Amino acid sequence: MPRRLFGPLCLLALGAAPALGDEVTSYTLDNGMQVVVIEDHRAPVVTQMVWYRIGSSDEPPGHSGIAHFLEHLMFQGTDDLAAGELSATVEENGGTDNAFTSYDYTAYFQRVAADRLGLMMQMEADRMRDLQLTEDDVATERQVILEERSQRTDSDPGALLNEQMSAAQFLNHPYGIPVIGWRHEMEKLSRKDALDFYQANYAPNNAILVVAGDVQPEAVLALAKEYYGPVAPSDRIVPRDRPQEPPQLAERRLVLSDERVSEPYLIRSYLAPERNTGDQKEAAALTILAQLLGGDPINSVLAKSLQFDRKIAVWAAAGYDGTTVDPDTFSLYASPVPGTSLADLEAAMDEVIAKFLKDGPDAEQLARIKTQIRASEIYARDDSGGLARSYGQALAVGLTVKDVQDWPAILQAVTAEDVMAAAAKVLNRDQAVTGWLTAKKGEAQ
Amino acid sequence: MILRSLAVLVALALPVQAETAIQAVTSPGGIKAWLVEDHTIPFVALELRFQGGNSLDLAGKRGAVNLMTATLEEGAGAMDSQGFAAARDSLAAQIGFSSDGDGVSVSSQFLTENRDQGVTLLREALVNPRFDQDAVDRVKGQVLANLRAGAEDPGTIAGDLMAARTYGSHPYGSNGDGTIDSVTALTRDDVVTAWKGAIARDRVFVSAAGDISPEDLGKLLDRLLGDLPATGAPLPGKAEITLKGGLMLKPYPGPQSVVQFTQGGIRFDDPDYFAAVLLNEILGGGRFSARLMTEVREKRGLTYGIGTGLASYDHAETLVGQFQASNEKVAEAIKVIRAEWAKVAAEGVTPEELARAKTYMTGAYPLRFDGNSTIASILVGMQIMGLPTDYPRTRNQRVEAVTLDDVKRVAARLIKPDDLFFVVVGGATGLTPTE
Numbered sequence: 001m002p003r004r005l006f007g008p009l010c011l012l013a014l015g016a017a018p019a020l021g022d023e024v025t026s027y028t029l030d031n032g033m034q035v036v037v038i039e040d041h042r043a044p045v046v047t048q049m050v051w052y053r054i055g056s057s058d059e060p061p062g063h064s065g066i067a068h069f070l071e072h073l074m075f076q077g078t079d080d081l082a083a084g085e086l087s088a089t090v091e092e093n094g095g096t097d098n099a100f101t102s103y104d105y106t107a108y109f110q111r112v113a114a115d116r117l118g119l120m121m122q123m124e125a126d127r128m129r130d131l132q133l134t135e136d137d138v139a140t141e142r143q144v145i146l147e148e149r150s151q152r153t154d155s156d157p158g159a160l161l162n163e164q165m166s167a168a169q170f171l172n173h174p175y176g177i178p179v180i181g182w183r184h185e186m187e188k189l190s191r192k193d194a195l196d197f198y199q200a201n202y203a204p205n206n207a208i209l210v211v212a213g214d215v216q217p218e219a220v221l222a223l224a225k226e227y228y229g230p231v232a233p234s235d236r237i238v239p240r241d242r243p244q245e246p247p248q249l250a251e252r253r254l255v256l257s258d259e260r261v262s263e264p265y266l267i268r269s270y271l272a273p274e275r276n277t278g279d280q281k282e283a284a285a286l287t288i289l290a291q292l293l294g295g296d297p298i299n300s301v302l303a304k305s306l307q308f309d310r311k312i313a314v315w316a317a318a319g320y321d322g323t324t325v326d327p328d329t330f331s332l333y334a335s336p337v338p339g340t341s342l343a344d345l346e347a348a349m350d351e352v353i354a355k356f357l358k359d360g361p362d363a364e365q366l367a368r369i370k371t372q373i374r375a376s377e378i379y380a381r382d383d384s385g386g387l388a389r390s391y392g393q394a395l396a397v398g399l400t401v402k403d404v405q406d407w408p409a410i411l412q413a414v415t416a417e418d419v420m421a422a423a424a425k426v427l428n429r430d431q432a433v434t435g436w437l438t439a440k441k442g443e444a445q
Numbered sequence: 446m447i448l449r450s451l452a453v454l455v456a457l458a459l460p461v462q463a464e465t466a467i468q469a470v471t472s473p474g475g476i477k478a479w480l481v482e483d484h485t486i487p488f489v490a491l492e493l494r495f496q497g498g499n500s501l502d503l504a505g506k507r508g509a510v511n512l513m514t515a516t517l518e519e520g521a522g523a524m525d526s527q528g529f530a531a532a533r534d535s536l537a538a539q540i541g542f543s544s545d546g547d548g549v550s551v552s553s554q555f556l557t558e559n560r561d562q563g564v565t566l567l568r569e570a571l572v573n574p575r576f577d578q579d580a581v582d583r584v585k586g587q588v589l590a591n592l593r594a595g596a597e598d599p600g601t602i603a604g605d606l607m608a609a610r611t612y613g614s615h616p617y618g619s620n621g622d623g624t625i626d627s628v629t630a631l632t633r634d635d636v637v638t639a640w641k642g643a644i645a646r647d648r649v650f651v652s653a654a655g656d657i658s659p660e661d662l663g664k665l666l667d668r669l670l671g672d673l674p675a676t677g678a679p680l681p682g683k684a685e686i687t688l689k690g691g692l693m694l695k696p697y698p699g700p701q702s703v704v705q706f707t708q709g710g711i712r713f714d715d716p717d718y719f720a721a722v723l724l725n726e727i728l729g730g731g732r733f734s735a736r737l738m739t740e741v742r743e744k745r746g747l748t749y750g751i752g753t754g755l756a757s758y759d760h761a762e763t764l765v766g767q768f769q770a771s772n773e774k775v776a777e778a779i780k781v782i783r784a785e786w787a788k789v790a791a792e793g794v795t796p797e798e799l800a801r802a803k804t805y806m807t808g809a810y811p812l813r814f815d816g817n818s819t820i821a822s823i824l825v826g827m828q829i830m831g832l833p834t835d836y837p838r839t840r841n842q843r844v845e846a847v848t849l850d851d852v853k854r855v856a857a858r859l860i861k862p863d864d865l866f867f868v869v870v871g872g873a874t875g876l877t878p879t880e
Contacts, residue, residue, distance in 0.1 A: 042485055043815040075733075084733065084743070091732045092801050094808015113808060143746025150700045151749050151769045155599070259698055262597040263590050298519075298530040307583065308527070314590045337586060368534040375537030375556055381486045382816040 024391070025217035026401045029224060031233045032205030036391050036401060037220045038212035040384035046213035047385040048120045049109040050128075051392040053208070054201040056181075057103040057174035057242055057325070063193055065181020068101040069145055070194045074108065075099075076137045078130040083137060086123045093119070103175055104325045105396035111385060114214040121227035128202055128231055131195075138191040146187065149180045157258035157437060161267070165435045168252045169269055172243045173326060203234030208395045212388035240325055240398075245271065252433045259440035263314070265335035266342050268349070270432045272330035275322045275407075277399050283322040284410045285422035286330055291369045292361050292419065293353075294318025294332060299365065302334065305352045312340040312348055325397045330426050342436045353427055361416050373411050465814040467824065467834040472663035474671050478651035479824045479834065480662055483817065487557040489655035492821035493670075494829065496648040496759065498548040499621030500681045502639070508623020509631055509639040512581070512588055514544040516636060519580035521569035526580050529570070538563035540570070546617050547759045548829075549643050554818060557656045564665055571644055572672045576636050585628060592625055599703040599870040602695060607705045607765075607868045610693070615684035617761060645677030646670060652824035655817035684761035691879035692779075692867040701769045702871025706782065708864040710755050710762030711855075713830055719843050720851040721755060721859055726802045727794045727852075728785065728860075729753025729766055734801065736789070740781050741768065747778045759829070764859070775873035783862060790860035793853030807841040 027035045056067045077083040090097040095112030110120045153159045163178050170176030180186070209228065211220045248271060275283040294302045294317040306313035316334040332353075336345040380387060394404045468480045499510040518533075518540065519526040533540060539554040540563075551571070555563035595601035605620050612618035622628070649670060653662050686709050711721045729737040729752055741751045751768035770778050794802075814820050814837070827836060869876060 042483060043812070045812045045815045087733045088801070091734060091805045092808075094805055094810070094812060096731075096809070111812065113812065140744070140746040144742060144749060147701075147746070147769075147771060147774075148749040150771055155699045155701050155769070260597050262593040296530060296534065299527055299534065304527070311583075314587055335590070364531070368531065372534055372537045378486060378488055378556060379539070379554060382488075382490075382818055384815075 024401065024405070027221055027224075029204065029229055031229065031231060033224070033228050033231075034208040034395060035221060035224050036208065036210045036395065037215060037217040038210070038384055038387050038391065039215065039217070040212060040381070040387075041214050044114045044214050045111065045384075046114040046117050046211060046215055047109060047111045047388050048117060048124065049107055049210040049212075049388050049392050050124050051105050051107040051208040051210065051396040052202060053104075053206050053240070053396050053398075054106055055102050055104040056177065056179040058201070058240060059174070059177075059197070062185060063189065063197075064177045065145065065179075065186040066189055066193050066197050067106055068179055068181065069142070069186070069189050070197050071099050071101045071106050071108075072141050072145060073133055073138065073194050074127055074131060076134075076141075077132050078126050079132060080126055080130065081123060086127065089119070089123065095120075101179055103179060105393065107392060107396070109388075117211065117215060117220070118223050118227070121223055125227040125231055128204065128207070128228075131198055131202075133191050133194060135191055138194065142186070142189060145180070146183070149183060149186065153178070153180060154183075157256065157261050160258070161256045161435050161437045164254055164256055165267060165269055165433050168254055168435075169271065169329060169433045170245060171248075173245050174242055175324075175326065175328065200234075200236050203237060204228055204231045205233040206237045208392060210388045210392045210395075212384040242326060244326065248431045251429045251431075253435075254433070255436045255438060257438045257440050261437055261439045263335055264342055264436065264438045265333060266346055266349075266437070267331055267333050267435045268346075268429075268432055269329040269331040269435075270426050270428065271327055272320060272322070272426045273327050274324045274397075275394075275399060275403070277403050280399075280403060280407060280410050281414075281418065282422055284407070284414050285418040286320050286322060286426060287411060288366070288369060288414045289419050289423050289426075290318040290320040290330065292365060293356065295369065299368075301356055301365075302332065302349065302352060306334055306345070306348060310348055312337055312345055316349075323393050323397055323399070342438065346434065350429075357420070357423055357427065360420050363416070366416060366419075370412055373408065377408055465811075465820065465837050467837070468659055469834050470659045470662050472666040474667040476646070476649075476651065476663075476666045476670055478653060478662060478666055479828060480652065480657070480659055481654040481814075481817075481820050481824065482658065483654065484656045486817065487656050488554055488817070489557070489560060489653055489657045490817040490821040491551075491553045491555065491653045491665075492651070492825045493551040493553075494650045494825045495549040495551075495644055495677075496547065496650070496829065497643055497678065497680050498544045498546055500546050500616035500760075501642050501678045502616065502621070502623075503642075505627065506631065506635050506639070507619060507627040508588065508621070509635045510549065510643050511544050511622050512585060512628065512631055513576075513636045513639040513643065514542050514549050515588065516576055516581055516584045517542045517570050517574050517640075519584060520575040520577050521566075522573045522575070524569070525575070525577060529566070532566055533563075536563050536566065538566060540567055542570075544621065544643075546621055550825075552818070552822065560657075560665075564669055568669050568672075571669070574640060576633055576640070578633055581633050581636055585631065588622060588628055589625060592622055592628065595620070595622070599697050599699065602697065603703045603705045603767075603868045603870040606693060606695060606870070607707055607866075610866060610868070611686055611688050611707055611763060612684045612761065613687060615760070616681050617684050617758065641674065642678030645674045647676045648680070649673075650825045650828045652821045652828065654820040654824070681760060684758075686761060686763065688864060688866050690861075690863045690865050692869065692876060693880055694873065694876055694878040695868070695870045696872060697870045699871060701771050702775050702869050702873040703769050704767065704775060704779070704867060704869050704873075706766045706865055706867045708764050708861050708866065709859075710757065710764045711859055712762050713757050717851065717855040717858070720847045720855040723799060723802045723806065723844070723847055724789070724794065724852050724856055724859070725753055725755050725764065726806060727798045728789055730802075732805060736785050737766070737782060740785060741778050745777070745781070747774045747781070751778075772872040773874055775869060775871070776875035779867060779876070783865065786860055786862045786865055789856050790862055791857075793849065793856045796849055799847075799849055799852060803844055803847070806844050810837075810841055810844075
């Protein structure tokens with residue numbers, strides 16, 4: 001269901017946002033609010049996104065889910081807007097609106113005809129500081145988020161495995177706590193919890209405005225000054241100084257068995273460094289490494305050896321995002337063909353990784369991936385809303401516009417040696433969690 | 446802060462017009478296509494749709510078209526699976542194949558700098574697919590894994606049960622991916638037969654959007670499609686919908702149940718179609734102000750989301766809805782839905798609801814045409830529906846022309862509380878199944 005999602009929106013296949021130097025303009029308002037404008041004049045459409053540098057990993061202990069719960073409650077009223085009036089107004093103008101919460105950020109967006117941008121800003125600025133909540137609204141919406149957890153997590157054994165693996169991966173960092181929250185804590189979230197979190201964190205100096213579409217940068221800046229300019233900054237915004245992980249000394253393993261599982265699979269996730277401002281080289285190497293190992297379902301290293309050569313996997317993949325505040329994960333996935341055990345598949349996967357660490361990448365495969373990264377800059381321009389997400393996510397985790405624009409060139413500059421250095425550092429089972437998802441009966445093998 | 450008169454702003458905000466200029470192109474060889482030419486970004490999106498799709502499966506061969514479609518990218522001409530994927534990736538071409546009950550879709554994007562090579566590659570996949578035995582076997586393994594997973598997925602279980610109830614023995618009545626037994630029995634010959642029946646010129650609709658001229662598109666299409674067979678397998682006939690009201694409960698473990706509900710729908714060429722679209726928008730459409738979303742989610746917190754839609758297929762029309770809810774809340778949610786169904790059938794909608802739904806629909810329409818890939822896909826759909834190229838300019842007038850009486854009439858005619866059939870998959874309590 002398309003409302004108020006939680007969790008990372010998507011892993012951009014190649015992590016490549018376009019350089020687009022000429023079409024992107026950025027400013028900072030006097031109250032500290034960052035503004036980014038992305039021009040695309042092909043259709044009379046605009047996307048407005050407001051990103052707050054606040055996510056589930058910034059929640060007070062014992063109140064998991066409050067960032068996401070507040071995101072739902074932001075669609076209640078303000079001193080000037082009745083409950084639901086913001087969405088109703090967007091709809092009356094032919095637009096759509098929604099919001100999402102992740103570990104590191106919470107974002108609100110509208111997609112609407114370009115000449116309605118001022119109205120969207122007026123309403124979004126209003127709910128930045130003037131949210132009003134009744135006990136009844138909070139009680140009903142709490143039922144909705146509990147239903148959301150039931151639907152998206154508790155009804156899905158794969159989602160439960162992900163949740164358990166994150167909890168195992170992060171002993172100390174709040175990335176181990178699910179964005180939606182633990183049920184027993186969600187049940188107790190109150191109106192006061194929501195308002196406290198709101199008042200402490202929602203302010204222009206903790207926000208980024210991204211506007212993408214058929215707009216002129218000067219006009220957007222004028223509107224932003226008019227509507228967001230008068231919103232007072234907060235003196236309560238603190239640096240995101242979260243508890244960090246201690247060194248991991250031993251691998252962690254878990255098995256989740258569930259009667260609703262038909263196809264078993266395994267996930268290996270390694271703790272991995274993230275993109276940092278002015279320092280994205282290692283993350284770029286890991287992005288390419290993920291493409292080499294498991295990007296293409298036919299020609300990746302894992303697919304070739306496990307699906308084609310050994311014929312023991314139905315599918316295999318790898319994933320890495322890196323657009324996070326703190327170190328995150330690099331993951332490998334594989335599902336066995338009937339008759340192959342997860343233990344045998346995992347052993348084979350480890351052999352493939354060991355061989356890769358010895359032999360290095362295939363030069364032609366690396367060249368193809370570079371070609372695709374270059375092309376992804378062209379294809380990405382077809383979706384200005386997607387560009388808005390790329391910029392917003394990067395800026396919300398502490399990267400700059402320059403970092404975003406440098407990223408494609410940094411990816412292009414990655415060498416086979418860079419990939420091998422990053423792989424040797426990250427692909428270490430002592431810093432990994434391995435999860436198996438199995439049918440309830442467990443694996444006989 | 447103080448908001449200055451929202452109402453005035455809204456009143457002044459008239460819907461923008463859809464300016465998308467669609468050209469009808471006929472290739473030298475006689476292949477027709479629609480084009481939206483835009484040279485801003487150096488690539489073209491090309492969309493093909495071959496009508497028929499997995500409804501063309503022969504008796505006993507359920508899943509053949511799906512398996513064939515999934516194997517099209519697994520080698521062609523001189524290239525095996527890995528060779529084809531490597532060639533595609535060296536060009537950074539994007540080629541996707543998919544099938545459903547009404548067609549096989551081919552969605553592709555080619556960089557201007559190597560478009561001819563990309564088109565050659567796609568031509569090989571369509572005209573000279575290899576269907577190597579090992580590729581067929583490997584993809585079959587993936588399809589079977591999906592089928593086994595589907596058998597444990599409450600949404601898939603509900604969809605299959607509802608399709609069988611709604612369409613009976615028509616191809617729409619069974620899962621186009623096939624069954625474990627039917628797919629296991631499929632041979633390479635079955636895949637080749639499916640390809641010959643499904644991929645032919647007499648059923649293809651074509652559109653393009655982006656960096657290409659009409660002349661270049663015409664030449665491209667002759668090269669891409671000129672060597673396909675002229676005719677394919679006959680299309681299926683109309684599906685008779687025999688649904689009567691009731692409720693089916695299929696037990697499944699978990700905290701929630703998946704609920705689907707269906708009744709008969711309305712054809713696109715029906716004079717009351719747009720009145721029905723507005724009615725659906727008000728009753729259960731995607732907006733948060735829709736009646737079902739308001740009553741079931743916002744007021745009662747019974748679900749994370751609920752929606753309905755007019756499902757118009759080539760050979761049938763239905764009105765469908767879906768939600769998920771905790772097992773102990775399902776009965777109340779169904780009660781609310783039935784009450785809303787009866788209320789709208791008897792009373793229609795309010796003038797305010799109709800006005801809001803119209804401004805939403807007319808305002809949202811031009812926003813759809815916002816990218817080459819999106820536009821190419823929309824244009825194929827318009828051609829299949831038999832619309833003229835200037836339809837985007839006239840469509841909003843059809844919405845505006847709908848009156849409150851039109852909606853009341855179509856509500857009385859379309860919304861049938863007694864025909865509404867529910868499929869519940871889960872551990873829902875307090876229900877009385879009718880079968």
